[in-house]
Amino acid sequence: MSALVDAGLLADVQKFGAADVSACYSCGNCTAICPLSDNDGTFPRRLIRYAQVGMKDALLGSKELWTCYHCGECSDTCPTQADPGGFMAAARRYAIANYDRTHLARTMYTSPVAGSVIAILLAACFALFMYASHGAQSTTSLNLFGFIPEPLIHNTGVVVMILVFLAGLAGVIGMARGISRREGISVHDVVGSRAALARSGRALWSALAVESLGQLRFRTDCESVQAEQPWYRRRWFIHASTMWGFLGLLTATILDYGLALVGIKATGTPVPIWYPVRLLGTVAGLFLLYGTSMLILDRLRKANRAASDSTASDWTLLVLLWITGLTGFLIEIALYLPSPPAWGYWVFLFHVSVAMELVLLAPFMKFAHAVYRPVALFFYALAGDKANAAR
Ligand code: SF4
Numbered sequence: 001m002s003a004l005v006d007a008g009l010l011a012d013v014q015k016f017g018a019a020d021v022s023a024c025y026s027c028g029n030c031t032a033i034c035p036l037s038d039n040d041g042t043f044p045r046r047l048i049r050y051a052q053v054g055m056k057d058a059l060l061g062s063k064e065l066w067t068c069y070h071c072g073e074c075s076d077t078c079p080t081q082a083d084p085g086g087f088m089a090a091a092r093r094y095a096i097a098n099y100d101r102t103h104l105a106r107t108m109y110t111s112p113v114a115g116s117v118i119a120i121l122l123a124a125c126f127a128l129f130m131y132a133s134h135g136a137q138s139t140t141s142l143n144l145f146g147f148i149p150e151p152l153i154h155n156t157g158v159v160v161m162i163l164v165f166l167a168g169l170a171g172v173i174g175m176a177r178g179i180s181r182r183e184g185i186s187v188h189d190v191v192g193s194r195a196a197l198a199r200s201g202r203a204l205w206s207a208l209a210v211e212s213l214g215q216l217r218f219r220t221d222c223e224s225v226q227a228e229q230p231w232y233r234r235r236w237f238i239h240a241s242t243m244w245g246f247l248g249l250l251t252a253t254i255l256d257y258g259l260a261l262v263g264i265k266a267t268g269t270p271v272p273i274w275y276p277v278r279l280l281g282t283v284a285g286l287f288l289l290y291g292t293s294m295l296i297l298d299r300l301r302k303a304n305r306a307a308s309d310s311t312a313s314d315w316t317l318l319v320l321l322w323i324t325g326l327t328g329f330l331i332e333i334a335l336y337l338p339s340p341p342a343w344g345y346w347v348f349l350f351h352v353s354v355a356m357e358l359v360l361l362a363p364f365m366k367f368a369h370a371v372y373r374p375v376a377l378f379f380y381a382l383a384g385d386k387a388n389a390a391r
């Protein structure tokens, strides 16, 4: 089997924020110190070597790329200041850009001005599109869906979700094919027998529940570099708060539409604060706002290695998430005020536009790692399980 060599690979990864790793002489300090590297995953040294010699397919097909949480321990011990932790983060950005066939992710990452203009224009387009169909602002109650029709929001949301699904699916298929080829994992190994199905089930549980939702290795193995911080300031908790918050809000939105579909409650009907779906949305919003606020503060203060090199695309994502959380709370406050404030309608329009944009841009920013990381972790667990079974 032959492999194409990309002579410009290292220079290309550097466009995504990697330091010059050409001085790396494979001493192995980084692999030895990394709390997540094991016999199966000799990273980050091996991945740096791939970039040095132009092995693009090997780099993009490395499941290990996504197991790193950028704790920075490796960078602190590197004798050549190659910043291997920063290299891993840049290589993940590079991978997101390569899995995306539209080149939008590459633009968002490598052209800060163009990326920012796209983000602002997209929000403005959504706002103008919604506003073009606006209705009256009731002064007796805050009738948000009388102002922006609910069917318009629903239908636009469905179109956005379909586009995101197609873009995400194309990326995931490309990634899964690359990793499975490198790992020698066939479709038969995943679903071809009862034993394979059982292995896949365990790998799926490990990737989704244990590692992604539970943050096990981030929480435990990366703990040494966070040990002096109280739990609510630790990177894993801030990261998890943001993820749990977003997933909770997404679940509350889907449940709200689900209740309307089965005729239990029309979307937008006023409900008390303790109503289960509203309560879920409120708690999730608090997690999202806390997580994103801390992520922004940490990046402003360059509080750790991961927060010290931010791209414009990283900022765009954080700002969109933060605005979505904040405007959601402002709408909730407006809904419970004794007389409906006029600003509630405009905040609602802003909230819907930014939320739509956030979802639409998800496959083209760091947000995409929410899908790519579990896929890589699935293969990581599957390969480990398969190796254990073969022994
Ligand atoms: S990145 Fe640094 S620590 Fe890692 S192998 Fe290269 S020189 Fe050694």
Ligand code: SF4
Pocket: 030, 033, 034, 035, 036, 037, 043, 044, 067, 068, 069, 070, 071, 072, 073, 074, 075, 084, 085, 086, 088
């Ligand atoms: S940043 Fe941390 S987790 Fe990532 S490769 Fe370096 S030591 Fe390992």
